[in-house]
Amino acid sequence: MTTPQFIQLYQHNAAAVAQELLQGLSAPQAFTSPKYLYDALGSRLFEAITELPEYDVTRNEAQAMALHTPAMIARLPSGACWIDLGAGNCEKAGRLLGAFSAxxxxxxxISVHFLRHALSCLQRQYPDLPMAGVGLDFSSGLSLPPALGLDPAQPRVLFYPGSSIGNFTPNESLVFLRQLHTCCGTAPGSGLFIGVDLLKDPAELEAAYDDALGVTAAFDLNLLLHINRLVGSDFAVRDWQHLSRFNPVQSRVEMHLQARQTLTVRWPGGERAFAAGETIHTENAYKWRVPDFGALLRQAGFASTEFWTNPAERFAVFWAQA
Structure with missing residues (x-):
């Protein structure tokens, strides 16, 4: 059986993390990067969110892929190198690798530690398929290491499911998609396979990010405990509440943590006063129309695009030929 290769590029820099967080918390509209939602507990809470009736993103994507697999196989290159961005437990790619003859x-x-168990399990499922895990924070730029030894003549399929692109602003999305286009390389047939959540009724969108059981609220509030550990702050969870609201001008759902009363949060060397009702902006989830996202892909340099949706047309999976 082939043994997975592991390359760790990202190195945790506690001082840089603290500086990034404190700059955001000190801004006129306090904010944090959504990546800090995903500590160990936050990641488990997000897995629970995907099972909620209000949050159908994961189910819609799975429907679209299952329904249109034959059509997708006809477009995606056989024998390609699949590059799974934000792979996590590798579950989504694991369901597809055999069908698409990777x-x-x-x-x-971000860490090969998270990937070791998943890749070991996946390697047993596909014992002859060469596999590698790369620890990389691609939110700040994507450049694959030469140590991977990628064959420039082998087509590449960049795989970015789950509508994670929705965390980026449109301008950030364009910059990132241009990086993905470059990463596709020059081999004929290469391209990007990406999931995108589509615009729908605002009330449904707000409910999807503020469920009746309060799981999403726990996911958002857990961020405060993570920040306390990272910067030594004294956030008290009971002083805050979760908010979800749809911004129609920006076509995005915004998650915020709102102060329940006037309070001051302190950390070593500084503090921030929050008025009652003031918020920390913790995440954006942009929702797209199919023509707009197709145009964005072409603006990023992709030559042609094709898409498939689930039956209710609530989610789209795009194939963008490099």
Missing amino acids: GRYVAVD
């Missing part, structure tokens, strides 16, 4: 699989996440 020639190599590269899982990219």
Whole structure:
């Protein structure tokens, strides 16, 4: 059986993390990057969110892929190197690798520690498929290491499911998609396979990010405990409440944490006063129309695009030929 290769590029820099967080918390509209929602507990809470009736993103994507697999197989190159961005437990790619006859699989996440178990299990499922895990924070730029030894003549399929692109602003999305286009390389047939959540009724969108059981609220509030550990602050969870609201001008759902009363949060060397009702902006989830996202892909340099949706047309999976 082939043994997975592991390359760790990202190195945790506690001082840089603290500086990033404190700059955001000190801004006139306090904010944090959504990546800080995903500590160990936050990641488990998000897995629970995907099972909620209000949040159908994951189910809609799975429907679209299952329904249109034959059509997708006809478009995606056989024998390609699959590069799975934000691979996590590698579950989504694992369901597809056999059907799409991949020639190599590269899982990219912030830490190879998260990837080791998943890749070991996946390697047993596909014992002859060369696999690699790369520890990389691609939210700040995507550049695959030469140590991977990627064959420039082998087509590449960049795989970015789950509508994670929705966390980026449109301008950030364009910059990132241009990086993905470059990463596709020059081999004929290469391209990007990406999931995108579509615009729908605002009330449904707000409910999807503020469920009746309060799981999403717990997910958002857990961020405060994570920040306390990272910067030594004294956030008290009971002083805050979760808010979800749809911004129609920006076509995005916004998650905020709102102060229940006037309070001051302190950390070593500084503090921030919050008025009652003031918020920390914790995440955006942009929702797209199919023509607009197709145009964005072409603006990023992709030559042609094709898409498939689930039956209710609530989610789209795009194939963008490099």
